[in-house]
Amino acid sequence: MCNKLVVANWKMHGRLATNSGLLDAIRSGVSAQTGAARGVASRVVLCVPYPYLAQTRQSLEDSSVAWGAQNISEHDQGAWTGEVSGSMLADFGCRYVLVGHSERRAFFAETDAIIAAKFAAAQRAGLIPILCVGETLAEREAGVTHDVITRQLDAVLASNGSAAFAQAVVAYEPVWAIGTGQTATPDQAQEVHAAIRGRLARESAGLGDHLQILYGGSVKPGNAAEIFSQPDIDGGLIGGASLVAADFLAICAAA
Numbered sequence: 001m002c003n004k005l006v007v008a009n010w011k012m013h014g015r016l017a018t019n020s021g022l023l024d025a026i027r028s029g030v031s032a033q034t035g036a037a038r039g040v041a042s043r044v045v046l047c048v049p050y051p052y053l054a055q056t057r058q059s060l061e062d063s064s065v066a067w068g069a070q071n072i073s074e075h076d077q078g079a080w081t082g083e084v085s086g087s088m089l090a091d092f093g094c095r096y097v098l099v100g101h102s103e104r105r106a107f108f109a110e111t112d113a114i115i116a117a118k119f120a121a122a123q124r125a126g127l128i129p130i131l132c133v134g135e136t137l138a139e140r141e142a143g144v145t146h147d148v149i150t151r152q153l154d155a156v157l158a159s160n161g162s163a164a165f166a167q168a169v170v171a172y173e174p175v176w177a178i179g180t181g182q183t184a185t186p187d188q189a190q191e192v193h194a195a196i197r198g199r200l201a202r203e204s205a206g207l208g209d210h211l212q213i214l215y216g217g218s219v220k221p222g223n224a225a226e227i228f229s230q231p232d233i234d235g236g237l238i239g240g241a242s243l244v245a246a247d248f249l250a251i252c253a254a255a
């Protein structure tokens with residue numbers, strides 16, 4: 001797959017005053033890369049905190065850079081204080097939303113069932129869910145990485161069906177590689193990506209061929225090209241390095 005997808009996850013970073021410089025630099029940098037590559041450049045998405053969606057839309061709406069959110073309510077509307085629905089995100093031009101990030105699973109008690117419901121809510125609102133999966137260090141050391149990934153995928157498959165993955169992205173983020181500077185080796189990542197693709201191909205061969213599977217966890221300008229060169233790695237989900245325009249653009253250029 002030549003058209004890689006690079007997604008920024010700003011997490012809980014940014015301020016109104018400093019975001020504008022970052023957004024401007026990314027918009028013009030991606031535009032220069034797209035021009036140079038004559039339309040085969042990577043696609044780029046920024047997942048920003050909710051309060052900055054309007055600012056992001058204003059900055060990016062005439063560009064090729066898309067944007068999205070980092071979380072979504074599983075409910076469509078109602079008495080759910082503090083929650084944000086998919087249609088609200090669509091109102092702000094979001095095309096994508098992260099679902100099941102390991103920080104949501106670990107710190108906000110999101111279960112596989114809740115994540116499956118959020119995945120469905122995103123699609124009801126016309127958004128493309130980016131389903132995050134990944135094992136902890138203890139799980140890797142216990143040799144259960146594949147079991148964990150399969151359980152996380154199967155929860156969404158069981159409640160939403162395999163057809164739902166035709167309009168979705170999967171991101172493999174080993175928890176031990178997030179924000180630690182310890183990247184999975186390209187071989188470690190490729191092995192899990194191939195297993196994810198294999199699991200979905202068992203449901204439908206076409207799905208396995210077309211699904212975009214991103215790698216996330218300490219992707220930096222210095223390791224991006226090697227990670228992206230793996231056959232089953234279709235792009236990246238970038239945390240810390242997405243907050244520095246030069247680093248993020250270098251990663252986009254490597255994709």
Ligand SMILES: O=C(CO)COP(=O)(O)O
Nearest residue numbers: 009178179217218239240
């Ligand atoms: O969690 C991540 C992206 O969602 C990865 O974060 P880092 O790139 O900072 O390791």
